Amino acid sequence: MANSNGGKNLFSLISQIGGPSVIFFVMLVLWQVIVILLKVPQAILPTPLVIIETMAKHWELLMIHSWPTLSECLMGFGLAVVVGMGLGISLAFFPKFHNSVYPLIVAFQVVPKVALAPLFIVWFGLGTLSRVLLAFVIAFFPMVVNTYAGILSTDPLMVRMAHSFNANRWTVFCKIEFPNALPYIFSGLKIGITFAVIGIIVAEFVTAQKGLGYLIVFAEGNIDTPLLMAAITVLSVIGVVLYAAIVALEKMVVTWDVGQDLH
Amino acid sequence: MTEAHVRVENLRKTYQTRTDEIEAIREVQMDVAEGEFISILGPSGCGKSTLLMIVGGLLPLTSGTVAVAGENVSKPRRDTGVVFQAPVLMPWRTILKNVMFPIESLGLREEEYIDRAHELLEMTGLSGFADNVPSELSGGMQQRVAICRALIHNPNLLLMDEPFSALDAMTRDLMNQELLRIWEEYKKTVLFVTHSIREAVFLSDRVFVMSPRPAVISEIVTIDLPRPRELAIEETPEFNEYVAHLRGLIEH
Ligand SMILES: Nc1ncnc2c1ncn2[C@@H]1O[C@H](COP(=O)(O)OP(=O)(O)O)[C@@H](O)[C@H]1O
Ligand SMILES: [Mg+2]
Numbered sequence: 001m002a003n004s005n006g007g008k009n010l011f012s013l014i015s016q017i018g019g020p021s022v023i024f025f026v027m028l029v030l031w032q033v034i035v036i037l038l039k040v041p042q043a044i045l046p047t048p049l050v051i052i053e054t055m056a057k058h059w060e061l062l063m064i065h066s067w068p069t070l071s072e073c074l075m076g077f078g079l080a081v082v083v084g085m086g087l088g089i090s091l092a093f094f095p096k097f098h099n100s101v102y103p104l105i106v107a108f109q110v111v112p113k114v115a116l117a118p119l120f121i122v123w124f125g126l127g128t129l130s131r132v133l134l135a136f137v138i139a140f141f142p143m144v145v146n147t148y149a150g151i152l153s154t155d156p157l158m159v160r161m162a163h164s165f166n167a168n169r170w171t172v173f174c175k176i177e178f179p180n181a182l183p184y185i186f187s188g189l190k191i192g193i194t195f196a197v198i199g200i201i202v203a204e205f206v207t208a209q210k211g212l213g214y215l216i217v218f219a220e221g222n223i224d225t226p227l228l229m230a231a232i233t234v235l236s237v238i239g240v241v242l243y244a245a246i247v248a249l250e251k252m253v254v255t256w257d258v259g260q261d262l263h
Numbered sequence: 264m265t266e267a268h269v270r271v272e273n274l275r276k277t278y279q280t281r282t283d284e285i286e287a288i289r290e291v292q293m294d295v296a297e298g299e300f301i302s303i304l305g306p307s308g309c310g311k312s313t314l315l316m317i318v319g320g321l322l323p324l325t326s327g328t329v330a331v332a333g334e335n336v337s338k339p340r341r342d343t344g345v346v347f348q349a350p351v352l353m354p355w356r357t358i359l360k361n362v363m364f365p366i367e368s369l370g371l372r373e374e375e376y377i378d379r380a381h382e383l384l385e386m387t388g389l390s391g392f393a394d395n396v397p398s399e400l401s402g403g404m405q406q407r408v409a410i411c412r413a414l415i416h417n418p419n420l421l422l423m424d425e426p427f428s429a430l431d432a433m434t435r436d437l438m439n440q441e442l443l444r445i446w447e448e449y450k451k452t453v454l455f456v457t458h459s460i461r462e463a464v465f466l467s468d469r470v471f472v473m474s475p476r477p478a479v480i481s482e483i484v485t486i487d488l489p490r491p492r493e494l495a496i497e498e499t500p501e502f503n504e505y506v507a508h509l510r511g512l513i514e515h
Contacts, residue, residue: 155351157351158353160321160347162368163321163339164321165364166368167368168368171367175353175368179353179355182355255355255396256354256355257396258354
């Protein structure tokens with residue numbers, strides 16, 4: 001509901017988060033107990049408490065490698081958002097353009113983009129550029145496709161209504177098509193940010209310079225499984241925070257009821 | 264008689280599809296005076312919407328002329344307001360902002376029309392809903408918003424395409440009564456498309472009867488019932504004579 005009051009929202013938020021949190025906590029406890037009971041070696045699976053301990057001990061190291069991962073991820077994602085939405089909008093504006101470009105986009109979408117990582121290293125080296133570009137190409141496709149699909153899903157009768165009040169192409173886009181596309185665009189953003197994180201991590205595996213992906217490979221090389229798990233934990237937290245930020249923004253922007261297919 | 268407000272002459276409309284041509288309107292003539300309430304009555308698929316959209320400048324015609332206020336119509340006019348079969352409200356806007364949409368798209372000054380928006384909402388019993396969103400309103404209320412939106416820029420001509428056909432019978436009666444009240448108040452020329460005979464008789468000064476596709480105007484019936492009209496008029500013998508007469512025309 002769009003206009004429910006703050007107290008109600010807070011309550012529903014707590015009840016929404018409450019259930020999963022309890023289950024998550026129970027899982028951690030089970031994990032801890034089972035690993036200890038079965039005497040699983042630390043190099044195979046450390047306990048949650050050991051991972052937390054390791055995180056505390058190596059906090060600085062983890063942070064040093066988190067920042068490049070976070071910043072490069074945001075750069076790749078940001079680029080994907082700008083270029084992807086731009087192209088999605090252009091496709092809707094120029095039907096001729098659509099006919100020649102959209103089949104290519106669909107074809108490229110099928111290419112497993114992570115396979116491009118070695119190629120990007122050959123072209124762009126081992127630095128930030130390669131990693132950002134890999135995140136970009138992965139996150140780019142859901143942005144284009146969702147933006148375009150969102151605009152296309154506009155009710156033609158609503159466009160006709162706007163025309164009946166002398167709306168020009170630009171007004172129709174800004175006041176009808178773009179708001180109509182917003183729920184789709186947010187779906188694209190949510191998929192895109194997830195993809196961008198994957199892109200950066202894979203690129204960090206391959207370039208092996210810095211970042212949490214690099215730290216994971218490094219820890220694995222030293223059979224330091226607690227550090228590996230600590231890095232995965234930090235990475236997961238980053239992923240969840242980025243995703244949650246987009247969901248929060250979506251809640252602020254898309255306040256109207258959207259057809260069920262999008263939820 | 265002075266110059267007609269809406270004049271349609273020798274109108275023909277064929278739709279071009281990929282495989283063939285569909286002749287929707289064969290030959291339509293219409294003369295509508297300023298301030299008249301006209302219903303266009305005909306079976307579904309006969310070309311009523313097509314005719315209305317052409318008068319609204321939203322569809323190109325094949326041949327003939329359509330003139331509003333003496334000027335040929337080729338694109339939507341600023342002095343026309345259209346109400347469609349569905350309310351087509353923007354779900355992301357409040358009711359007030361929906362009503363104000365034409366002011367934005369026509370490039371008019373919003374401050375000058377905001378009072379009128381509130382007045383129209385008041386008039387249609389929606390003054391408490393200005394800040395609600397469309398999904399919080401019933402179908403009848405949403406269609407009233409669409410009527411307010413069509414009137415906000417003070418058009419002289421109101422085109423209505425089966426605006427109440429999606430509503431239940433009781434709501435529809437109320438809406439018809441309300442529409443007449445609005446019409447008495449603002450005195451616009453109205454072209455009202457319907458396939459309900461009773462609705463056409465209740466509302467109109469004249470009813471244009473359309474034949475099945477390809478459409479021609481087969482008959483024009485003047486409804487000589489006193490105004491202002493209340494729902495009780497539907498019980499009078501005169502009213503029912505008109506209904507029976509029109510039914511006879513349509514069934515032939
Ligand atoms: N865009 C279109 N292309 C082809 N045929 C159409 C199109 N729009 C309407 N028609 C046809 O024209 C005829 C009249 O349609 P319409 O004006 O919508 O009828 P009504 O409003 O009286 O139900 C119908 O047979 C319909 O199938
Ligand atoms: Mg129709």
